[in-house]
Amino acid sequence: MTDQTKPPVPGLSTLSIWGGEQDYELYERSTQVPVVHSVSYGYTDIDTWHKVALEEEPGHIYSRNTNPTVRVFEEKVRALEGADAATSFSSGMAAISNIFGTWLRPGDRVVSIKDSYGGTNRLFTAFLPQMNVNVTLCNTDNHEEIEQEIAKGCTMLYLESPTNPTLKVTDIKRLAAAAKKVGALVVVDNTFATPINQNPLALGADIVLHSASKYLGGHADALGGVACGSKTLIKKLYQYREINGATLAPMDAYSFIRGMKTLSLRVERQNQSAMTIATWLQKHPKVEQVNYPGLESHPSHDIAKAQMKGFGGMLSFSVVGGLDTIKTCLPKLKLAHMAANLGCVETVVGPPLTTSHVECSAEERKAAGIPEGLIRYSTGIEDVEDLLADLEHALS
Numbered sequence: 162m163t164d165q166t167k168p169p170v171p172g173l174s175t176l177s178i179w180g181g182e183q184d185y186e187l188y189e190r191s192t193q194v195p196v197v198h199s200v201s202y203g204y205t206d207i208d209t210w211h212k213v214a215l216e217e218e219p220g221h222i223y224s225r226n227t228n229p230t231v232r233v234f235e236e237k238v239r240a241l242e243g244a245d246a247a248t249s250f251s252s253g254m255a256a257i258s259n260i261f262g263t264w265l266r267p268g269d270r271v272v273s274i275k276d277s278y279g280g281t282n283r284l285f286t287a288f289l290p291q292m293n294v295n296v297t298l299c300n301t302d303n304h305e306e307i308e309q310e311i312a313k314g315c316t317m318l319y320l321e322s323p324t325n326p327t328l329k330v331t332d333i334k335r336l337a338a339a340a341k342k343v344g345a346l347v348v349v350d351n352t353f354a355t356p357i358n359q360n361p362l363a364l365g366a367d368i369v370l371h372s373a374s375k376y377l378g379g380h381a382d383a384l385g386g387v388a389c390g391s392k393t394l395i396k397k398l399y400q401y402r403e404i405n406g407a408t409l410a411p412m413d414a415y416s417f418i419r420g421m422k423t424l425s426l427r428v429e430r431q432n433q434s435a436m437t438i439a440t441w442l443q444k445h446p447k448v449e450q451v452n453y454p455g456l457e458s459h460p461s462h463d464i465a466k467a468q469m470k471g472f473g474g475m476l477s478f479s480v481v482g483g484l485d486t487i488k489t490c491l492p493k494l495k496l497a498h499m500a501a502n503l504g505c506v507e508t509v510v511g512p513p514l515t516t517s518h519v520e521c522s523a524e525e526r527k528a529a530g531i532p533e534g535l536i537r538y539s540t541g542i543e544d545v546e547d548l549l550a551d552l553e554h555a556l557s
């Protein structure tokens with residue numbers, strides 16, 4: 162029997178389409194969200210202007226702070242992550258840097274994992290130490306080690322799951338619980354999973370962030386970032402962002418709104434195709450190892466099964482013959498861009514050497530457990546039979 166006292170919770174496809182748009186006052190009866198390119202918003206009386214400026218009345222003052230198109234995008238992601246509030250940024254890295262800038266002070270300590278996104282890793286190893294923030298990077302799949310480091314005390318626990326490019330999975334619920342005991346803020350980069358497959362706030366995270374440039378937009382034509390959490394936390398983050406100026410552009414917000422209407426459809430297809438491709442690759446004689454959380458052979462398959470609703474469109478695999486094989490085989494793929502991005506409708510491939518770990522030396526990649534013969538594969542929404550035929554042709 163349905164509970165008549167609670168309003169129905171819309172499904173993820175419905176939220177992808179209608180999220181943020183239902184209460185929107187549409188321009189000239191347009192059914193689509195307009196792109197408001199105005200830098201500023203004019204008022205006819207000082208009292209209203211003052212009230213809006215003090216956030217006592219809804220409205221906009223200046224587009225570095227808020228913008229109607231950008232607001233709809235933030236609302237859409239907020240609804241999908243089941244959060245109370247969301248704010249956006251000019252890129253995923255801007256979201257991450259602003260989170261660090263808002264909460265980290267000299268003397269603070271961050272606990273994170275070795276396998277975070279390359280740019281994030283650079284902040285951890287090059288820039289945060291410069292501000293006297295101590296960073297401890299643990300082995301991503303060693304939960305005991307991460308818990309021990311958290312227990313020593315920290316300001317922030319920063320996680321990413323699944324990781325780039327080896328698709329390691331960390332138990333967000335378990336580690337968030339450990340972080341709560343020492344009063345640390347728990348931040349999770351949910352870019353790879355998308356809100357369709359994983360909702361870190363429901364697993365105990367305080368802040369979830371995305372590079373919208375990837376799956377949210379889905380068409381590799383706009384750069385942006387977004388973070389969701391409680392009203393108090395997001396207000397604090399927004400106040401830092403509005404002043405440092407890493408604002409999402411209205412046209413990019415529009416591209417994300419448009420792209421997100423098919424987010425759920427795209428991700429469902431990518432989940433299915435990635436699983437098919439990973440299973441197929443596992444049996445291929447030229448393939449040494451396949452990393453995909455949906456495979457039962459994946460070391461953290463059980464954790465992935467418990468915390469994810471789908472296993473995502475990202476996978477990686479290593480080939481016999483290493484980098485030499487990659488150099489001859491990847492250019493043969495007709496249905497894949499060789500490029501650094503991921504999460505879009507087209508399939509995208511690349512080795513960590515030129516994508517996630519371009520900043521690292523061969524030794525550092527080896528130490529991080531990344532074979533030079535690894536291929537990162539971002540599954541697109543093409544027909545999976547065609548993707549398999551393309552892979553077969555390139556590998557043979």
Ligand SMILES: *Cc1c(COP(=O)(O)O)cnc(C)c1O
Pocket residue numbers: 252253254255278280321325350352353372373374375384385386
């Ligand atoms: C791409 C990416 C980022 C950075 O996002 P940009 O929009 O390129 O700045 C952060 N985290 C992950 C997991 C990513 O894939």
